[in-house]
Amino acid sequence: MKKTIIEVNQLKKDFYVGEITVHALRGVNLEIKEGEFVAIMGTSGSGKSTMLNILGCLDKPTSGTYLLDGISMGELSKNELAALRNIKLGFVFQSYNLLSRTSALENVELPLFYNSKIKSKERRERAQAALEAVGLSDRMHHMPNQLSGGQQQRVAIARSLVNDPVVILADEATGNLDTRTSYEIMALLQDLNQKGKTIVFVTHEADIAKFTGRQVVFRDGHIIREELVINRNNAKELLKSLPIEDLV
């Protein structure tokens, strides 16, 4: 029996926009176990981003409980949440969110910078290891604007890996990339998943979701479907079959 990383019970989230109350989540139950690769799907406004923000401890639910690696986040303060994000979570964003005037290596070091237990030498070593894991060992001292979109997203993935989180949360991580680069990123994530990383991946693209292990589909604040992916695609193999038209 694998360890439960994420356990969500009757989660509700309301937004107040002026007089109107928007029910973004209307009682969601979800359980994610260690080593899973879960795709959260849904159209815009379905509540999937709200769900990810709460899973990422970036936002608090209106009601319901959320256990992350056995810790209930409901009663934590802002600073305790920050510490929790620092140790337990890794984020990958659609728009990469790298610091522009900072090298790839320093970008990856950033999360460790806020962990006072880690000395600068260890910080550098771990950042180098994370960049190697995403295949960018030769780009460590490049600035983000010297890197392609796919490379920037790899740096972002390295950053999410560097603190050895219990779960990596990716928000439309392939949304800004072309098909080929998307597949490369998915191949990387599949690889990491195989090595035991738990990944939650928000997307609205069905073909991207095909690479994951389980799909959770949201609509109007409810989970309407939850199913294991049958005939899971292997990104590496698909890459080989892609025509190499964009290479001159």
Next chain:
Amino acid sequence: MLGIIIGVASVIVMLAIGQGSKKSIQDQMAGMGTNLIFAMPGSEQKGGVRMGNSDAQSMKLSDIDAIERDCPAISDVSPEVRSSGQAVVGNQNWPTTIYGVNNKYFNIRKYTLGTGRTFTNNEIETYAKVCLVGKTVVKNLFDKTDPIGQTVRFGNIPLLIIGILGEKGENGMGQDQDDLIMAPYTTVQKRILAITHIQSIAASAASESQNAAAIDQISKSLRNSHKLKDGAEDDFQVRSQSEMVQTFSSISDIMTALLGAISGISLLVGGIGIMNIMYVSVTERTREIGLRLSVGGRGSDILLQFLIESILLSVFGGVIGISLGIIATKVMATLMNWPVVITTFSVVMAFLVCSAIGIFFGWYPARKAASLNPIDALRYE
């Protein structure tokens, strides 16, 4: 950083110009001698007929002795007799004024001796035909020869030049203070004007603070010497330079107010510039703050980072601004020949105010951003 540099530099330049003008006005006033007191004959009555001021002959040399004896607040006193006329040397001539004075007069009027010597007591007692000349007179009467030892004729009296006065320049009202000849008062009285009275008395108070006392003592002494009864009108007027200085100091006060306004406005303008630049640059980094929050930075970590950044920025910018401001001031002083004064106060004030503004407006938007929900900060456009 640019905002801070420009802000600090412009404030320093503005203050340097303002203070320079103020100082040059003050210097001119000090050059006149702030302790100077003049006593002149006033209107007098002769059998009910009131006479004009200028032809009164009420002041005598004995008044000087009395003042020296009676007035502890007076340090130096000198009689003054004047005559205008043509000074002639060889085939050159020049209209000027001859002043008959004693040796203390130089100190009273803040004249310095350029070259040569001043009068001896013996020369004063014997109506010696000697004189000192001012720079303007020298320029107009002598080509390149050394005037000392030569003779200048004033009226028809030949006077031996024994010294040249140091240059004094124009006074606050544009009069050339170097266009004069100084001779012993006895010489001017007896040989040139043929009078026994004196035209005015020049004195200096022992210190500026004793000005009022000195005026009072001179008045009492003169009333006593002139045997005026209680209730009778003064037959003289006592004027002090500090009274004139008061008039000037109202100008100086206006300058001070102007200066205050200039520095206030330049600080405000510099401050607003700094404020905007810091505010915009920090607000632009809201997404960065969001990212730092989401990877586990606490609000306090981020605030500290931005505080340190804005302090460094302000201090570095301030130092560069100070150097730039001083250089610009010096350049302006050389190119445009403006009087400029850079005071420590203006540098410190410009630096402190600009840094304080820079630090505050680096810190304040960062605080706002750090207190946001991480997702809101991340999505900030």
